[in-house]
Amino acid sequence: MTRRNVIKTGMLAAPAALLADTPPADRPTASAKPLKITQVEVLQLEKPLKERFWMANSPIGGYQPKASRLIVTIHTDGGITGHGEGSGGADLFRKGFADLVIGEDPFMVGKIWEKMFAATYGREPSTRGWPQTGVISAMAPIDAAIYDIMAKSAGLPVYKFLGGYRDTVPVYVTGGYYREGKGIPELIAEVRGYVDQGFNAIKLKVGGISGGFSVEDDYNRVKAVRDALGPKVKLMLDANQGWDVPTAIRASNRMYDLDIVWLEEPLHWYDDVEPLKQVKLNTRIPLASGEHELTRWGARRLMETGAIDVMQFDCNAHAGITECRKVADMAAMSYIRMAPHHEPVLHGHLLASIPNGYILESFANPDRDPFWFEIYDRKPRIEKSILYLDNTPGFGIEFNQKALDQYGTKVL
Template sequence: MAEIRRRRFLSSAALALPASMLVNTAQADSADYSVHQLKVTRVEALLLERPLTDRFWMSISPIGGMKPVATRLILKVHTDAGVVGLGEGTGGGAELFRQGLADLVIGEDPFMVGRVWEKLFALTYSRELVKRGWSRTGLIEAMAAIDAALYDIMSKSAGQPLYKFLGGYRAGVPAYVTGGYYREGQGIPELVKEVEGYLKQGYNAIKLKVGGISGGYTIEADYQRVKAVRDAVGPKVKLMLDANQGWDVSTAIQASNKMYDLDITWLEEPLHWYDDVEPLKRLKESTRIPLASGESEITRWGARRLMETEAIDFLQFDAHAHGGITEWRKLASMASMMHIWMAPHHEPHIHGHLLASVPNGYILESFANPERDPLWFELYTRRPRIEKSVLYLDNIPGLGIEFDQRTLDRFGTKLV
C-alpha cells in the first residue's frame, strides 16, 4: 500500500509541474551534438640540432655526446578543419619520417588517437617493420611526437588546455631543477655557486648528479659534493640524486647509506643498465632512501616489471621520449594502484599537463641553465611559466606552446 501511495504522489507531482518545464526538458534531450569529424591532411617534420657550448657529464657520459648537441624532433600535424597540432620528441626515430611514417597518420581522425597508437605500435611486432628497415625503438620514439600532436589537436578543438581536456586535477605542478653535473675543470666551489643561483631563481627542489665512479668520483667524493650543497641550501630544500646507472649493487648500497643523513628525497637509476630491475629489490631492502626509476623504459610492459619489484617509490616514464601521452596515462593509472608517484623525466611543458591531470603526480623536472638546455629558452615564443618552483598552466587551448620560427630556421633540417 505504501508503494501505491508513493506512485500516486509522484504522478500527481509530475502533473503539477509547469508545462514549460516539461517542454524544456524534452528540447534538451533532443539536442544535436554532432560535430565535424577531423582528418589529418599533412605532417611537417623537422629535426633540430643545437650545439652545446660545454660538456655536462652524468655518471658515465655527457649530455648530447662528446661533441654535445641538443636534438629535438618537431612536428606540425595539419587537419582539414585548420587545427594544427604541435608535437615534440627527443629526435630518436626522426629518419622514419623520410621513410613514410607520416603517411600512416594522414587520413586518420585525431580523436581516434587510441587507434592510431595501436596501429603504429603493431608495427613493432610485424614483418612490416623489417621490410621498411625501421628500428623498433626508433618507431616508439617517433610515436611520442605524433601522439603529442594529436592530443594538441584534440584539446585545441575542444577549446581546453590539455590538462583540463584530460580531466584536470590542479593548475599548478611542483617543479625541481636538474643541475650539479660533473663539469670539466670545476669542483665543489663552482657547484655551490651553481645551486645558489637556482635558489635565487626561486627553486626549492634540486637534483644533483652522482655515480661518477668510472670518472674517478668515489663514494666519498660524491658525498662531499652533496654535503656541500646541503650545507649551502639548508634543510628546507629537497635534494634528489641521479646516478644515471653508474653503480653496481654493492656500491649503490654503500653510497645510499652514506648519503642518508643528507635528507635525500630519492635516489634515481642507481644500478648499471644490464641488470637494473630485479636487483632493486636487494637495494630497497638495504637503504632507507626512496628509489626512483623508469626513464629508460620504452613501454608500459617494461615499466610494469619495474613496478612489480615493489622497490621504486617514483616512476619516471618519459612521454616525450617513448610512446607518448597515451602510454604515459596508462602507466599513471597502474602506478596509482600500486601507490607509486609519477615524477617524469624531462620536458616540463608536456609533463606539466600530465602531472596536473592525475592525483599521483609528485613533481616535474625542469632546467634553468641556458648552456645545459638552450632549447627551453630559445625554441618557444609561448610556453608555461615556472615561478618559485611551480609550473603554472593557463587556459590556452592545447599544450599552450608556440615555436619560435627563428630557432626552427636556424637549427632545423626539414624531414617532410
Template sequence: MKITDIEAIACVWPPPENHFWTSFRPIGRVSELIVRVHTDQGLVGIGEAHGAGMPFPGIYKQNADGSLEAEGASRVVVDVLKPLLLGEDPLDNERLWENMFRLNHQRGWATAGWGRPQIMTAIAGVDIALWDLKGKAADMPVYKLLGGTRNTVPCYITGGYYQEGKTISDLVQECETYADMGYNAIKLKIGGVSVEEDVARVSAVRQALGPDMDLMLDVNEGYDVPTAIRAARLLEPLNIRWLEEPVHWYDRVAGLGQVAASTTIPIASGENAVHRWDARDLIMQGGVKVMQFDCTRNCGVTECLKVASLCAMQNVRLAPHHDPQIHGHLVAALPVGEILETFPTADRDPIWAELFTIRPEIHNGELTLLDRPGWGIELNEDTLNARGIWA
C-alpha cells in the first residue's frame, strides 16, 4: 500500500453567541484540522489535529477583509509533509514519524512563519490518519489494534466557565444538570476571580453534589506559584480529584514542582506538552500525577504511546485533553488510561456536535467505542463544505 495524496482541511466555527471565559481568555473560534491520507488501495485515513492553543496562525488566518485562509499547520501538511510522504507505505508509522519530526531542526520553517507548534500539530494530524489506515487495513478498531479489550471509557464533563452575571447559584444549577446527565466527574474552571471567590464557588458545588461526585479544577495556567500554593491548601478539604495547570506557562516545570510538593491534591498537566521530553520533565520535575498529553495537538498517537510508557514507569495516570473520539481508543487500550474530557454544549464543542455522521456515543458519563475499523468515525461532508478551508 502506498500514499497517493494528502488533504488538509481547516474547519473553523464562528465564536459562540454566549460569551464565556477561563482564567486568561474568552472562548472564541473553535477550529480543527482534518487530514485525509489517500492510498493506492482505495483506503483513506482520517486524522484530526486540535486547532487552538498554538501561536497564530494555528491552522488558519483571518485576512483584513474578514475572509479566512488555511495557514500554519494546514500548509505544513500540504507543502512540507505531503511531498515527504507521497509513495511511502502508510503502515510504516514509526519511520515516517521520525522523518517528519526531523523537520523541527530546520530553522527555515520558522522564517516562513511555521514554528515548532505548527509543525508538531501537522505531524499529529498526519500520524492520526496513518493510525486510522492501520486499523482499516487490519479491519480492526484502533483500540483493539493496540491490544485493548474494553470498549467503554469513563468521561468527565468540563464546565464552570465564567460568564457575565453568572452567580454561584447558577454554577450549582449547571453542575446539578451534569449530574442528572449521569456524569460522576465534573471539571470546573477557576483562577479568573480571587482565590476566596473560587473557593466559595467550589465549596457550593461540593455541598450541593455531595462527597461522591469527583471534582477537578482547571486554572489554565492562571496563578503564580505562591497563589497556586495558597489556593491548593484552601481547596484541600473539598476532596479535589486533581488541580490542573495551576501555574503560569513560563513556570510550568519548576514552579509546578513547588506546588506539587506543597499540596495533597494531585497535579494534572500536559495538554501543552509538545513531545515525550516535555512530558518527562513534567513528571520528573513538575510532580505531575495525571498526564494530559493531547495527541491531536502534538505529535499524534505514535508519540503518545511513548508518553504512556513514561507514565507507566512513574505511576502516573493518562487522562488526555480534548477530542474523545480519538483519545477514547488510547484510554481504552492503555493500562494507564484513566478518563476522557467531554464538553456539554455545541457552543463549546461544535466539533463533537457537527463534524461527524458516525462517532462514539456518550451515555451516563461513559463513551462507548464503535466496533468499526480505524477510529470508526465518518466525517459530515456538509459540515466540511460549510466550515472547511482546503489548504
C-alpha cells in the first residue's frame, strides 16, 4: 500500500471509527421528524391611557390615547408553541395572512420570511387587501413566534439560539413627556423617581415647537434635569421628528454642553437621509434614527451615508428578528451600535446575541406602558439599568391570562 493510500484510508476511517464509538442516541440523524406549523392565533390588546403623553407633535396612542399590542401564538404538530408580540397588522390576519405559514417547518424561517415578504411586491396588496406596510407589521410577530419555537425546541433561550454574546444588556428609561400642567418641578420629580428605581440612563422628549416649546424652552428643561441629576446619569434626547434642519442644528449645538449621549430623530418625517446628514455634519452630538425604517434597505441608506451613529431599527414593528439581524450585521460593518426602539424582551435577546448591541429602551411608568406591568407572569428582570436573561428556553416569558382576557380581543 502506498503512503498516499495509507493517508487516504486513514482519513476515511477515522470519522467512521469516531462515529462507531458514539452512543446511538447521541448520533446525528436525518430521520427526525420536522415540526409543522398547524395553527396561528392572534390576540389584539388595548387599554385606554389615563392621560395624554405628548411627544413633539403627537400623543402616545394617537387621537384617543391607548396602549395597544398584538400577540401571535403559533402551534406546531410537535406540541411546541411560540409567542410573538407586535404593534400592528391585525387587519391582515383577518384577511388570511396567517395562511402563508400553515404547514411550514418553523426551522425553515428564511423560507417563511421570504414567502411573507413576497406579498409586499406581488398582487396581494390589490387582490387581498394586504397593504405593504401592513405586511411588514404582520411579519414581525410571526417571525418572533417562530424563533421562540426554534429556541424552545433546542432547549435554549433565544439569545443563545441566535449565538449568544452576553446575558445582560444595558437599559435606559424613556420619560420627560410633555403633559398638561407639567413644568420643570414636575419633570425633576419624575426623573428623580427613575433614578430612585435604579436607572442610570434617561431619555427625554424635546422638539415640541408645535406645542409652544421653543429650543430655549427645551434647553432649560434638559439643563434643569442635568443640574438635578449630576454628571453620572446618561441623558438622551428624542425630538420625535419635531424640527427642520436649521432648528435641529441650532438645538443640538445649544444642548451640547449638557453631555448628551444622542439626539434622536431630529427632523420632520418628510426629510430624507441627506438633510439628516447635514445635521450630522454640523453637530457634535451623536445622532440616532431608524425606528421608522421598514426594511434593511432603508436602514442601509441611513448607515452608508454616515447620517447616524446609533441604529434604532424596530423588529417588534417591522419585519422581525430575521430582518433586524441583517440590519445589525450591516451596522457592525459601519461601526454603528444597535439601540432598538421599544420592546425590551424581544430586543433584549437580540442585543444579547450581537457584539454591537448598545442599549435597550424601557418604560417605568405604568400609566404610560401598562402592559409591561400587567400582562406577564414571567419576564426578564430589569434592575439598576440592566436587563438580565437566564436559561429559560425561548423568550422566557409567561403571560398573565387574566390580563389577556381583560384587555384582549380575539382576531384569529
